[in-house]
Amino acid sequence: MLNVHFVECKKDTPDDAKMYRHIHRSKDCILLQYALNGLQSWSQKWLFSLNIQKCCVVSYSRSVDKSINYVLVHHSNQATVLERCDTVKDLGVWFNE
Numbered sequence: 001m002l003n004v005h006f007v008e009c010k011k012d013t014p015d016d017a018k019m020y021r022h023i024h025r026s027k028d029c030i031l032l033q034y035a036l037n038g039l040q041s042w043s044q045k046w047l048f049s050l051n052i053q054k055c056c057v058v059s060y061s062r063s064v065d066k067s068i069n070y071v072l073v074h075h076s077n078q079a080t081v082l083e084r085c086d087t088v089k090d091l092g093v094w095f096n097e
Contacts, residue, residue, distance in 0.1 A: 040072055057082050069082070
């Protein structure tokens with residue numbers, strides 16, 4: 001079974017970042033969160049601010065555990081749970097669950 005969690009992060013520049021991970025077990029969700037933390041650390045180091053309100057999670061699978069949350073932290077150290085979206089648009093193409 002294909003179970004992919006896809007995270008899209010919009011920055012305050014025209015570029016955006018996308019991350020995905022094939023989810024086999026709960027450890028994979030932890031690794032995806034770890035990658036998000038790394039992206040956030042990198043963006044802070046290079047003074048790129050992520051627009052956390054425009055970041056979202058889309059999951060592609062026949063059976064998705066939507067109870068799994070991914071978090072990004074504001075510069076004010078306030079954690080924000082990323083919104084789950086049904087669709088995302090990339091390069092003019094719509095992708096949906």
